[in-house]
Amino acid sequence: MEKIDALKEVKNCPIQYVLSINDTLNVISGKWKLPILGSILFGKKRFTDIQRNIPKITPRMLSKELKELELNGMLVRTVHDSTPVMVEYSLTDSGQSITEVLDKMVEWGIQHRKAVITG
Amino acid sequence: MEKIDALKEVKNCPIQYVLSINDTLNVISGKWKLPILGSILFGKKRFTDIQRNIPKITPRMLSKELKELELNGMLVRTVHDSTPVMVEYSLTDSGQSITEVLDKMVEWGIQHRKAVITG
DNA sequence: TTTACTGCTATACTTTAGTATACTACTATA
DNA sequence: TATAGTAGTATACTAAAGTATAGCAGTAAA
Numbered sequence: 001m002e003k004i005d006a007l008k009e010v011k012n013c014p015i016q017y018v019l020s021i022n023d024t025l026n027v028i029s030g031k032w033k034l035p036i037l038g039s040i041l042f043g044k045k046r047f048t049d050i051q052r053n054i055p056k057i058t059p060r061m062l063s064k065e066l067k068e069l070e071l072n073g074m075l076v077r078t079v080h081d082s083t084p085v086m087v088e089y090s091l092t093d094s095g096q097s098i099t100e101v102l103d104k105m106v107e108w109g110i111q112h113r114k115a116v117i118t119g
Numbered sequence: 120m121e122k123i124d125a126l127k128e129v130k131n132c133p134i135q136y137v138l139s140i141n142d143t144l145n146v147i148s149g150k151w152k153l154p155i156l157g158s159i160l161f162g163k164k165r166f167t168d169i170q171r172n173i174p175k176i177t178p179r180m181l182s183k184e185l186k187e188l189e190l191n192g193m194l195v196r197t198v199h200d201s202t203p204v205m206v207e208y209s210l211t212d213s214g215q216s217i218t219e220v221l222d223k224m225v226e227w228g229i230q231h232r233k234a235v236i237t238g
Numbered sequence: 239t240t241t242a243c244t245g246c247t248a249t250a251c252t253t254t255a256g257t258a259t260a261c262t263a264c265t266a267t268a
Numbered sequence: 269t270a271t272a273g274t275a276g277t278a279t280a281c282t283a284a285a286g287t288a289t290a291g292c293a294g295t296a297a298a
Contacts, residue, residue: 020228
């Protein structure tokens with residue numbers, strides 16, 4: 001009985017649901033995405049600013065992740081024609097609103113820690 | 120100004136916040152964690168049930184992920200002394216409540232898709 | 239005695255993610 | 269002409285995640 005219901009539920013599970021979760025996971029998973037987003041969260045930053053905020057990241061990774069985040073519509077890259085040239089990265093609205101997801105994750109995480117510790 | 124505030128914020132950012140997010144990410148990231156949790160979500164399941172639900176997973180990965188999810192307090196493993204032996208996996212309360220996070224991720228994901236498509 | 243069902247484990251491999259280190263192109267200042 | 273600041277790229281590597289394929293241990297029915 002229960003098994004059949006479960007199967008039905010699984011089959012009803014709309015693809016949109018799964019896709020959305022994957023989209024969300026893609027923009028926050030990996031070693032550096034959250035630190036980078038966190039660095040830009042409170043104001044636009046330049047490449048070297050972010051590097052200074054995250055001392056252990058290599059320029060290769062920072063460059064790669066910034067490109068990916070830009071492609072995914074999380075941030076915007078703006079080049080200023082100054083000398084030396086300056087490039088600013090700032091969050092899009094989507095990039096900003098990921099904090100809502102993160103807040104839920106904090107909430108669950110804290111709750112879960114308590115549950116695991118108290119058994 | 121803005122830069123200094125940002126730095127302050129980053130420095131105030133409590134470690135608990137970061138740890139909780141990492142805890143949460145750890146239990147849902149990887150290729151198979153969500154499919155497995157999804158399979159058990161609507162009722163306890165046996166090893167082979169889950170395998171049938173997720174045809175492409177190898178027993179090695181299923182076994183490995185189930186162990187990890189159990190260690191992380193997401194599910195409980197129960198052995199029944201029948202013949203042949205039966206092992207049932209069911210979600211803990213924490214395991215169940217991860218759906219709250221997933222729901223937020225769906226919400227954001229859908230919103231984000233719209234934002235990216237409409238530019 | 240063979241077959242089949244349960245729930246896995248072992249070994250070797252490939253693929254993806256991340257690291258290390260050095261270097262580039264442009265330009266203004268010393 | 270050398271140096272320093274901007275924002276990166278190139279190449280080669282290591283480590284982590286995941287795959288492929290085969291097999292094990294227990295039991296019970298054919």
